[in-house]
Amino acid sequence: MPSPKARSSGSGPCPGGNGRYEFLSLSRAPAPQLLQRQGSDPTTARLRASESPSGRRGSGSSTSSTGGQQLPEEDCMRLNPSFVGIALRSLLAIDLWLSKRLGVCACEDSSWGSVRPLMKLVEISGHGIPWLAGAAYCLYKSDSAAGQEVMLNLLTALVLDLVLVGVMKAVVQRRRPAHNRMDMFATFSVDGYSFPSGHATRAAMCARFLLAHLVLAAPLRVLVLLWATFVGFSRVLLGRHHVTDVAFGFFMGYWQYNLVEMLWLSPVMLQSMIGRLH
Ligand SMILES: CC(C)=CCC/C(C)=C/COP(=O)(O)O
Incomplete structure (x- = not known):
């Protein structure tokens, strides 16, 4: 399999109108x-x-x-x-x-380049590492069985998401937009590919997860939905993804949550798994 990074635009200057997309008359x-x-x-x-x-x-x-x-x-x-x-x-x-x-925040000298740092913060809020670390920390700190169950399933969901998105990216091998600067932190090699957006799948799946398993007041529920939407939208503004990568990412993340519900790890199941380990 060719290295996606080799095919990607790299971290050079923003190509702007000099991208790879030539439309043939x-x-x-x-x-x-x-x-x-x-x-x-x-x-x-x-x-x-x-x-x-x-x-x-x-x-x-x-x-x-x-x-x-x-x-x-x-x-x-x-x-x-x-x-x-x-x-x-x-x-x-x-x-x-x-x-x-x-892709108006694709680089500092893009038309909305000044808000690029803000978009990168949104990017970090949907990155896998803070979510994995947060879920692991909450699992460790949780003193109720219900809390531990929810956090363990969130961790499982996040790992499942990384695997499914990785497989999908490796199969489809769509290049990222030509105007993207590959300056994301902590990526896997498949993240050189564009389809689907891992941030969009994670945002959609986690938003559904939080809305289903946390008791949140209405304004917070709205905030969760706005966050997920904004994470997806910021992928296109940053030039990281095509619109269809994000649209499909939302769709995939939505359905991934159904899979998580189907595979839900219950305390009984966990007990028997732990028992088998001993
Ligand atoms: C290193 C870990 C744990 C996750 C990588 C998260 C990541 C960088 C995903 C790529 O997302 P996009 O496909 O939206 O660019």
């Missing part, structure tokens, strides 16, 4: 070096090449006739792309465009 041939770069994926390279008139001229032996002109079969297939394919490509293009527009 349908009516214009892409630059040769662009074709070469996309050539790492043979299918994409072939499809891109077939978008160029020169690419059309020379490619393929299997042809079909259109208005007297011989076109390769693969081009004919591209003329009838499925609705789902068009919808997905459009969604992806909107996602890239919107994420770039919203």
Whole structure:
């Protein structure tokens, strides 16, 4: 598996408008070096090449006739792309465009660069380490069985979240936005990848967990929801993620909580597990 860090933009200056996202005009041939770069994926390279008139001229032996002109079969297939394919490509293009527009705190000289330190505080509030440390501390300090049960399950949920997000990132391997500066503290190697946002999954899951298991007054419940939303939103503002990474992260975190409820470790179960250890 290639190292995601090697593919990431690193900690250099914010690339701004000089990102990796080149949108290919349908009516214009892409630059040769662009074709070469996309050539790492043979299918994409072939499809891109077939978008160029020169690419059309020379490619393929299997042809079909259109208005007297011989076109390769693969081009004919591209003329009838499925609705789902068009919808997905459009969604992806909107996602890239919107994420770039919203990445206003991606670096100090971005339009909202002055609030970057505040956004980084929000980032820390949703980071795995403070949550793991906090849950472990509360578990240690808790003197009631109910409190210990809740904290132990929160710890389990946090570990489960790290594992599921890590697996998902390793499978999907989506790059972080080009304007992101990889200056996050304490990351795993898979955190070089973007999809889904681990902060968003954790925020959604923990918010549901806290709302379900802590007796909180209404203003505090609202605060928890606002915090979770803001953690997700700050990922895009910081340029760390695309909008879809965060949207899917919220969705995944929401469902992860259901999994936590299903796997809930009860005192009886814990007793028998501890008993088996002795
Ligand atoms: C080192 C530990 C315990 C957790 C890593 C937390 C982390 C840095 C997740 C990445 O989140 P995003 O996917 O939202 O950038």
